[in-house]
Every structure is written in structure tokens, then in C-alpha cells.
Amino acid sequence: MKVSIDEVKYIAKLSKLKFSDDEAAKFAKEFESILDNFQYLNELNLDINEDNENVELKPVIRQDEVKSFECNDLFRNVKDMQETYIKVPKVIE
Amino acid sequence: MKMIIKDMVDKIKTGELTSEELVQSYINEILKNESTVNAFLTLTCDEALAKAKEIDSRIKAGESLGKLSGIPIAIKDNICTEGVNTTCASKMLEDFIPPYDATVVKKLLAEDAIIIGKTNMDEFAMGSSNENSAFKKTLNPRDLTRVPGGSSGGSAAAVAGKMAPVSLGSDTGGSIRQPAAFCGVVGLKPTYGLVSRFGLIAFGSSLDQIGPFSNSVEDSAYILNIISGTDQYDSTSIRDLKEIDYTSSLKEGIKGMKIGVPEEFFGEGLDEEIKTSVNNSLEALKELGAEVEIFSLPIIKDGLAAYYIMSSAEASTNLSRYDGIRYGYKSPNYTNIDELMENSRSEGFGPEVKRRIMMGTYALSSGYYDAYYSKADKFRTKLKHDLKETFKKYDLIVGPVSPVLPFKIGEKNTDPLAMYLADIYTITANLGGNPAISIPSGISKEGLPIGIQLMGDMLCEEKIFKAAYSLEQALALEL
Numbered sequence: 001m002k003v004s005i006d007e008v009k010y011i012a013k014l015s016k017l018k019f020s021d022d023e024a025a026k027f028a029k030e031f032e033s034i035l036d037n038f039q040y041l042n043e044l045n046l047d048i049n050e051d052n053e054n055v056e057l058k059p060v061i062r063q064d065e066v067k068s069f070e071c072n073d074l075f076r077n078v079k080d081m082q083e084t085y086i087k088v089p090k091v092i093e
Numbered sequence: 094m095k096m097i098i099k100d101m102v103d104k105i106k107t108g109e110l111t112s113e114e115l116v117q118s119y120i121n122e123i124l125k126n127e128s129t130v131n132a133f134l135t136l137t138c139d140e141a142l143a144k145a146k147e148i149d150s151r152i153k154a155g156e157s158l159g160k161l162s163g164i165p166i167a168i169k170d171n172i173c174t175e176g177v178n179t180t181c182a183s184k185m186l187e188d189f190i191p192p193y194d195a196t197v198v199k200k201l202l203a204e205d206a207i208i209i210g211k212t213n214m215d216e217f218a219m220g221s222s223n224e225n226s227a228f229k230k231t232l233n234p235r236d237l238t239r240v241p242g243g244s245s246g247g248s249a250a251a252v253a254g255k256m257a258p259v260s261l262g263s264d265t266g267g268s269i270r271q272p273a274a275f276c277g278v279v280g281l282k283p284t285y286g287l288v289s290r291f292g293l294i295a296f297g298s299s300l301d302q303i304g305p306f307s308n309s310v311e312d313s314a315y316i317l318n319i320i321s322g323t324d325q326y327d328s329t330s331i332r333d334l335k336e337i338d339y340t341s342s343l344k345e346g347i348k349g350m351k352i353g354v355p356e357e358f359f360g361e362g363l364d365e366e367i368k369t370s371v372n373n374s375l376e377a378l379k380e381l382g383a384e385v386e387i388f389s390l391p392i393i394k395d396g397l398a399a400y401y402i403m404s405s406a407e408a409s410t411n412l413s414r415y416d417g418i419r420y421g422y423k424s425p426n427y428t429n430i431d432e433l434m435e436n437s438r439s440e441g442f443g444p445e446v447k448r449r450i451m452m453g454t455y456a457l458s459s460g461y462y463d464a465y466y467s468k469a470d471k472f473r474t475k476l477k478h479d480l481k482e483t484f485k486k487y488d489l490i491v492g493p494v495s496p497v498l499p500f501k502i503g504e505k506n507t508d509p510l511a512m513y514l515a516d517i518y519t520i521t522a523n524l525g526g527n528p529a530i531s532i533p534s535g536i537s538k539e540g541l542p543i544g545i546q547l548m549g550d551m552l553c554e555e556k557i558f559k560a561a562y563s564l565e566q567a568l569a570l571e572l
Contacts, residue, residue, distance in 0.1 A: 008451070011451055011454050011455050011458065012451065014454050014458060015409065015438075015447075015451055015454045016413075016434045016438050017439050017447055017450065017451070018435050018436065027448070027451060030448065030509060031451075031452070031455070034401070034510055034513075037397075037510060038398035038401070038402065038465075040398065041395070041398040041399065041402075041465075041468050041469065042468065044395060044472065046472055046474075046475040047475075048474070048475055048478050058332070060328040062326075073192040076190055076192055077190065077192075077420030077421070078418075078419060078420065079417075079423045080423070086418060088418055088430060088433070089427065089428070089429050089430045089433055090429070091430050
């Protein structure tokens with residue numbers, strides 16, 4: 001399975017990660033080796049003989065309770081704030 | 094100090110032992126060993142001692158305390174502890190201080206346990222050696238030139254190094270059982286949904302499960318009593334659970350118990366010494382009255398691809414929340430929102446985490462979804478079906494935990510695939526959702542611990558504990 005550097009860069013873009021050309025080339029190689037090793041999955045017979053018993057999934061619900069947090073606790077991990085707003089770079093031009 | 098936790102608690106409650114003495118004795122071991130073993134990322138010794146004194150005075154005042162009154166416990170650093178750093182061993186969460194406790198932590202504290210520290214791990218629980226931690230390398234207390242296993246290597250090393258009597262870890266593909274085997278302690282991965290994942294920082298949500306490390310099977314059952322149970326904050330937690338005392342049936346023996354040994358577990362790649370040790374344990378199980386039978390379960394040798402596709406796919410979505418905005422690492426280098434996210438993630442995550450995010454994104458991307466994710470999902474359905482059939486015939490499946498002995502530091506960390514292959518025996522229980530335990534089975538010629546794995550049907554922890562306890566008593570290993 002051939003994985004190109006462009007493909008790696010495209011996946012990186014989807015993942016919101018950045019790689020140098022060297023890193024991307026290394027990734028492409030590793031990917032190839034891992035995916036080649038995983039090819040056997042396509043050759044397995046994964047049919048199940050009996051009727052597939054349908055497991056009934058029940059919805060899981062709970063009361064939506066209001067829980068109060070101290071503002072300081074809640075925003076303890078935010079790096080950049082103004083009053084109770086989190087600051088981000090301009091999103092819309 | 095080989096005392097079971099229940100006895101420690103009883104002694105503390107009657108005043109024969111004080112919690113302060115007990116906590117201090119573990120702190121002394123930490124002072125002696127931690128500078129070489131590196132099991133902890135955060136130590137809370139001062140707070141632990143203060144809490145121990147408080148517990149002692151409450152006992153003196155005649156208060157009735159919980160099932161873990163005055164017992165120190167170490168917690169893996171991907172389990173949230175209110176007000177105490179929880180880093181996942183990642184630069185991404187280096188300064189993260191959770192505003193809440195994980196449900197398991199709440200349960201431990203409600204029984205008056207004392208948190209003594211947060212343990213090292215592979216970054217975001219991705220790895221089998223603890224070498225992927227962004228901060229330090231934990232060494233195996235049984236042999237300081239070797240890895241403790243992973244990803245819960247710090248939790249295993251803390252117990253094996255006598256720095257805590259018990260600890261919590263998490264297991265997504267073997268991350269409790271493999272380090273337990275490498276460090277010569279007991280490690281349990283409970284049934285998926287038996288222990289709440291609320292407050293466990295997510296890696297592969299359909300595979301992750303919290304469980305205990307301990308010195309004995311009895312302690313493992315004792316801790317499961319406390320941490321198990323339905324939790325309304327975890328939608329995958331099993332509803333309508335029966336309350337079970339897992340310690341009550343430990344000593345019933347295993348006469349007539351049917352144990353299946355898949356021949357696929359003994360194929361190519363299994364270390365000879367591990368094979369011999371597991372076989373010896375199987376003989377011991379026979380002598381205890383179990384019916385041990387070798388059978389074929391072809392699907393269990395093929396789980397690796399499905400496991401890595403699914404866990405990476407889930408990781409790639411779970412880790413998309415780290416964007417440098419609400420919490421976590423924030424890059425100083427950016428001019429717009431996209432750069433802020435890309436740079437924060439690229440600088441904050443380590444190489445293995447990036448590799449898994451990339452693999453997961455690839456497997457989920459259009460054009461490859463059917464070839465990888467759908468196929469893996471189909472594999473999982475088939476595996477669950479085959480396991481269900483198997484457990485109609487056998488009470489337990491028994492085999493090795495790891496195909497290799499604890500390896501040297503640096504020996505495998507250049508080849509990700511070689512590292513992945515070491516998970517071959519443990520991933521089945523995660524893909525199936527089944528409970529499984531790793532207990533010491535023997536010691537290699539070089540003095541390295543060897544583990545044996547006992548896996549059961551869903552919610553059959555009692556059977557696992559019973560067999561593991563009988564085997565532990567019969568082997569009577571001095572580690």
C-alpha cells in the first residue's frame with residue numbers, strides 16, 4: 001500500500017497538525033508498513049453463521065441538573081480571558 | 094509489609110496501626126526508590142500525611158470510617174483529581190488542574206482513602222513501555238534496566254516498588270495487564286461498563302476501562318467492590334448492576350471449573366520461558382481440580398489491525414478537543430485561529446500521539462472508511478460473537494499476557510509496529526469488553542516476572558477472581 005507525502009499532508013490538515021517535509025516522508029513510510037501489516041483484515045471471513053441477534057440498545061437519560069461552579073474553578077485552565085469571556089484570535093474578517 | 098488491605102484497614106480502625114505510620118512507611122519507600130524508579134509525576138505526600146493524621150484523630154474520636162480508611166493509593170495521571178495536576182504525561186496538559194474528581198476518585202475518597210500521588214504513563218495512554226511519557230521514564234523496580242510496561246507503567250511500578258499498596262490504572266488494549274505482568278503485580282481490567290469512566294481522560298472510549306493494581310488477588314477484589322457500580326455520568330456504564338461482594342467467593346475453590354486454552358495463544362513469537370511458565374500454571378490449575386482443555390479460537394490471533402484502527406479512530410476524535418483555547422497547551426506562535434490550533438497541537442502532542450491521530454484520521458477519512466473502520470467494526474462483531482460462543486463451553490480462557498519478557502529501555506521504541514505486536518494477547522478483552530486479570534505466574538532465569546492472563550465472560554469477575562486466587566495460593570510466588 002503506497003502512501004504519498006501529499007496524502008500525509010492532507011491527513012495532517014484534517015487533523016490540524018503540522019509536519020515538516022522530512023517528518024511527512026517518515027510518516028508516509030511508517031504508514032505504509034503499518035497498513036501493509038493490516039491488509040490481512042481484508043482476507044478474513046467475518047461472516048456470522050447464525051442470525052445476528054439484535055442487541056436492543058436502550059437510551060440512557062438523566063436529569064439535567066444545574067450545578068454551580070465557582071467561576072475561578074471553571075475557568076482555572078483558560079489561558080487568556082476578559083471578564084467571563086475566553087479570548088480567541090479574530091475568527092471572522 | 095505484605096499485608097492485605099482489609100487487614101491494614103482493620104488494624105487502623107482498632108488503633109493497632111495508625112494511618113500516619115502506614116502512610117509514613119510508604120513515603121519512606123518513595124524517598125528511597127522514587128529518584129531511580131520515577132513512578133510518579135506528582136507526589137502529594139504532605140497532604141497525604143495531613144489527611145492520615147486527620148483520619149487517626151477521627152478514629153480516636155470514635156467515628157466510624159470507610160472501607161479504605163487511612164490507606165494510601167496512587168492514581169494514574171489520566172484520571173481527574175480535583176485541584177491536583179492531571180497531565181496524561183503530555184505537554185498538552187502539563188498545567189491542567191481538573192475542577193472535579195473522576196467518579197472512581199470520589200468513590201475512593203468516600204471510603205476515606207488517601208491519594209499519595211499521580212503516576213507516570215505513556216502520553217495519553219498510548220504505548221506499552223512508558224517511554225512515551227513527555228516528562229520522565231519510569232523504570233521497572235524488578236530490574237532497573239528494563240521498562241515497566243505501559244501504558245499504566247507508573248501505577249504498576251508504584252505497587253511493585255512498594256511505594257503504594259494499591260493503585261489505579263486504565264486499560265485500552267492491555268495497559269493494566271501488561272505492566273502488571275512486567276512488574277510482577279496483580280492487574281485487573283474489569284468488564285466494560287462495570288467501572289465508571291467519568292473523569293478518565295478519553296483515549297478509545299469504547300475500549301477504555303479503569304482497574305486496580307495490587308499485591309494480591311484479594312486486594313484486587315476488595316478494590317473492585319469499591320470502584321464498580323452504575324454511574325449516571327457515564328452513559329456506557331451498565332445499568333441495573335447487581336451488587337456483588339467480589340471477596341466473598343474467593344476461597345470456594347475451582348473444582349470442575351472449565352478452562353479453555355486457545356492454541357493460537359501459543360504460536361510463533363511467544364517467548365519460550367513465558368510458554369513454560371504458563372504451562373506450569375495450567376498444570377497447577379489442573380491439580381486444583383479445574384478441567385483444562387486446549388481448543389482453537391482462530392479469530393483471537395487477528396485482532397491487532399482492528400484494535401489499532403478502532404482505538405486510533407476514537408483517539409483522533411477524542412483528542413480533537415485539544416485546541417489550545419479553553420484549556421491545555423497554547424502556542425505563543427500564531428496570527429489566526431487556524432494557526433493557534435495547528436501550532437498548539439503540533440507543539441503540545443508527542444510523536445506517538447500524533448501518529449495515532451494521523452492513523453485514526455486516515456482510517457475515518459472518506460475513501461478509506463469502508464476499507465478500514467467498517468472492516469474493523471465487522472471484525473469486532475465477529476469476535477464478540479465467537480467469544481460468546483466460547484464462554485458457553487468454558488468458564489475462563491487462560492493464556493499469556495505478553496509474548497515477550499520486560500524489554501530493555503530503548504529496545505523497541507524506534508519501531509512502532511514492533512511495539513504494537515506486543516499487545517496481541519491483551520487486546521481481545523478490550524475489543525470484546527470482557528474482564529481479564531493478569532497475575533504473576535513465574536520468574537524467568539534472569540529474575541524477570543512473568544504473568545498469566547485469565548479472561549471471562551461479561552460480568553464474570555467472580556469466576557476470574559476465584560481461579561486467580563486459587564492459582565495465586567497454589568503457586569505461592571515470592572516476588
